[in-house]
Each structure stands twice: as C-alpha cells, then as structure tokens.
Amino acid sequence: MAVLSSSHRDAAAYPLQSLFVPFPFVCFTLTLATDIAFYLSANLMWQNFSSWLLFAGLVFGGVALIAGLLDLVRPRTRPLRPAFLSALLYVIILALALINSLVHAGDGWTAVVPYGLALSAITFVLCLIAVVVSARKYARLAWRI
Secondary structure: OOOOOHHHHOOOOOOOHHHHOHHHHHHHHHHHHHHHHHHHHOOHHHHHHHHHHHHHHHHHHHHHHHHHHHHHHOHHHHHHOOOHHHHHHHHHHHHHHHHHHHHHOOOHHHHOOOHHHHHHHHHHHHHHHHHHHHHHHHHHHHHOO
C-alpha cells in the first residue's frame, strides 16, 4: 500500500476551464480574419464563415464558463484560478461576441461592415489583453513571485 505525503495531496489539479478557453479565442480571432476577407472580397461565403465561427466560439465559451464554475468548487484548483480581471475580461469578450453574432445575423454587406468588423476587432483586442493578464498570473506562479 502506497502512502501519499501531504505534498502530493496538496498539489494543484489542472483546471478544467483551461481545456476550453483557447477555443473561443481562436474562433474570435478567425472571425476577425474572415470579416476582413469579406470586407476585401464581398463574397458572402466569408460572412457565413464568420457567423459559424462566432457560434462555435460562443458554444465553447459557454462550456468554458461552466467548467470555470466547476473549478470554483474544486479546492485543488485554487492556485491556478484566473484572476478577477481575467474572469471579467472573459465575460466581456463573450458578451461582445454575442452582440457581434446578432449583428452578423443580418443580411449582406451591412451585416459585417462597419459594425461587425469593429466588434470583431474589439473582441480580438480584448482577447489579447486577457491572454496577457492570464499569462502574468501563471508566470508569477511558476516563478513564485
């Protein structure tokens, strides 16, 4: 029979939300790329791609929120929980993506230009800010600063 030391029991578990959070970031980044492609070519295929990418990002974002709530309950994930600013940025990003999805539900050129493209760009910038804020916390944990 193996006896576990207290250091093994107190080790941090891997947070579930870390499995799902990258998917919305990728989808929202690709949404900006497809919006730019639509702006340059006026091909409706790019608008459809944007709509589907927004939908996929929102679905995985919802799954990430549920996983984040489960991580709040798990005491072993306490050291790896995101900071309050990161969690707030995630919620703002998902809210902007939902609004962007409603804008993209329109028909033709006015569904993307100018408001859909602007919302995609703002969402992308907020994704970058959220990544930087989250990376700072994980860097502090790694270096114990």
